[in-house]
Amino acid sequence: MESSAATLALTQLPCVYPAKPINHRVYPFLPSKRRISQPTHLHCHKMFVPGFGEASPEAKAAKNLHNFFTYIAVKIVSAQLESYNPEAYEELMEFLGRHSLNDGDKFCAGMMRESSRHKSLALRIMEVRSAYCKQDFEWDNLKRVAIKMVNESNTRLMRDYISETSPVETEK
Amino acid sequence: MESSAATLALTQLPCVYPAKPINHRVYPFLPSKRRISQPTHLHCHKMFVPGFGEASPEAKAAKNLHNFFTYIAVKIVSAQLESYNPEAYEELMEFLGRHSLNDGDKFCAGMMRESSRHKSLALRIMEVRSAYCKQDFEWDNLKRVAIKMVNESNTRLMRDYISETSPVETEK
Numbered sequence: 001m002e003s004s005a006a007t008l009a010l011t012q013l014p015c016v017y018p019a020k021p022i023n024h025r026v027y028p029f030l031p032s033k034r035r036i037s038q039p040t041h042l043h044c045h046k047m048f049v050p051g052f053g054e055a056s057p058e059a060k061a062a063k064n065l066h067n068f069f070t071y072i073a074v075k076i077v078s079a080q081l082e083s084y085n086p087e088a089y090e091e092l093m094e095f096l097g098r099h100s101l102n103d104g105d106k107f108c109a110g111m112m113r114e115s116s117r118h119k120s121l122a123l124r125i126m127e128v129r130s131a132y133c134k135q136d137f138e139w140d141n142l143k144r145v146a147i148k149m150v151n152e153s154n155t156r157l158m159r160d161y162i163s164e165t166s167p168v169e170t171e172k
Numbered sequence: 173m174e175s176s177a178a179t180l181a182l183t184q185l186p187c188v189y190p191a192k193p194i195n196h197r198v199y200p201f202l203p204s205k206r207r208i209s210q211p212t213h214l215h216c217h218k219m220f221v222p223g224f225g226e227a228s229p230e231a232k233a234a235k236n237l238h239n240f241f242t243y244i245a246v247k248i249v250s251a252q253l254e255s256y257n258p259e260a261y262e263e264l265m266e267f268l269g270r271h272s273l274n275d276g277d278k279f280c281a282g283m284m285r286e287s288s289r290h291k292s293l294a295l296r297i298m299e300v301r302s303a304y305c306k307q308d309f310e311w312d313n314l315k316r317v318a319i320k321m322v323n324e325s326n327t328r329l330m331r332d333y334i335s336e337t338s339p340v341e342t343e344k
Contacts (some may be wrong), residue, residue, distance in 0.1 A: 046307070046308040047248050047300065047303070047304060047308055048248070048251070049244055049247055049248055050247055050248075050250075050251045051247050056310075056313075057240075057244055057309065058309065058310050058313045058314045058317055059317055060240075061237060061240055061309075061314055061318075062314055062317040062318035062321055063321065064236060064240070065233060065314070065318045066318060066321045066322060066325065068229075068232075068233055068236070069318075069322060072221055072229055075221055075222055075223050076219050076220070076221055076222075078222075079220070079222045104325075105325050105328075105329060108329055109329055109332070109333075112329065112333050113333070113336075119333075122329075123330075126325075126326045126329065126330075127326075128219065129322055129326075130322050130323065130326055131219070132219060132221075133318060133319055133322050134319055134322075135218070136218040136219055137229065137230065137233075138228075138230050139311070139314075139315045141228075141230045142230045142233055142234055142237070142311075143311045145230055145231055145234040146233075146234035146237045146238060146241075146305060147305055147306055149234055149235065149238045150238060150241060150301055150302050150305050150306075151302065153238065153276075153277050153298075154298045154299075154301075154302055156277075157277060157280055157281055157284065157294075157298065158295075158298075160281070161281075161284050161285070161291075164285075
């Protein structure tokens with residue numbers, strides 16, 4: 001995940017900021033193409049996220065999940081092989097030791113070209129990641145957990161800060 | 173994202189593997205606790221993913237998304253500040269240059285303790301990441317794009333391999 005925001009360029013004010021008394025109609029620098037049919041109520045449109053070019057935050061997150069699913073598939077297949085095919089398990093472990101799983105597709109492509117046995121393993125990993133993301137991965141649960149995590153983290157960060165700066169408040 | 177599967181231990185055969193003629197009833201090593209009320213039809217339960225302990229793949233993915241949302245919030249806030257508060261923008265950029273965004277909560281915690289102005293920035297970033305994940309991020313789109321990505325990647329990987337190993341087949 002990128003950690004630099006140095007290339008930020010475009011700007012847009014959010015509708016979800018009650019703390020700042022922003023009125024869109026008095027900000028002439030807002031991009032006009034994005035203001036078509038702009039009503040006056042809050043939550044009228046989404047916050048603009050700069051720096052993604054033609055892609056989207058969803059596509060970037062999906063790409064990360066894509067690699068994650070490959071990682072999961074490797075774990076699933078490894079565990080299966082460990083029991084009933086120790087030889088293939090050893091081959092997979094040996095290949096894992098030499099190749100990074102950070103790029104799932106690159107990993108699979110390299111494995112397909114290693115040997116015919118490795119090719120079978122790669123096809124199996126690809127099949128498992130497909131089945132996993134369609135059938136097993138709990139997408140609703142992901143959303144629920146992620147939103148809960150943001151809420152709880154925000155609360156915890158503020159609570160920790162308050163307890164550090166005004167110790168008396170920790171009794172509450 | 174972890175790239176090692178060396179700690180894999182538990183095993184379970186998937187129900188989604190038609191390629192392997194696996195019959196659960198003849199595999200005595202399957203963990204009995206997981207086979208309660210095991211019907212004979214396919215897709216009867218999920219593939220077991222080892223190595224997550226008390227957590228789950230969904231929780232791990234949510235943690236990654238959590239940091240991603242902080243990164244997105246920093247981009248959004250930076251773009252806003254760049255236009256109407258260059259001084260705060262410079263402060264944010266300077267702080268970004270000194271602190272990693274890989275751990276979003278650590279980033280926010282550090283920023284809250286930097287100065288009172290930085291604290292306001294941190295609170296704003298926290299507010300934006302909360303609003304973003306609840307209102308703006310397109311969860312359905314994430315699922316759609318991720319599943320499409322796995323399908324297309326699998327097809328592409330197999331097509332590339334075939335075109336490399338049997339050039340005649342590329343005409344199809």
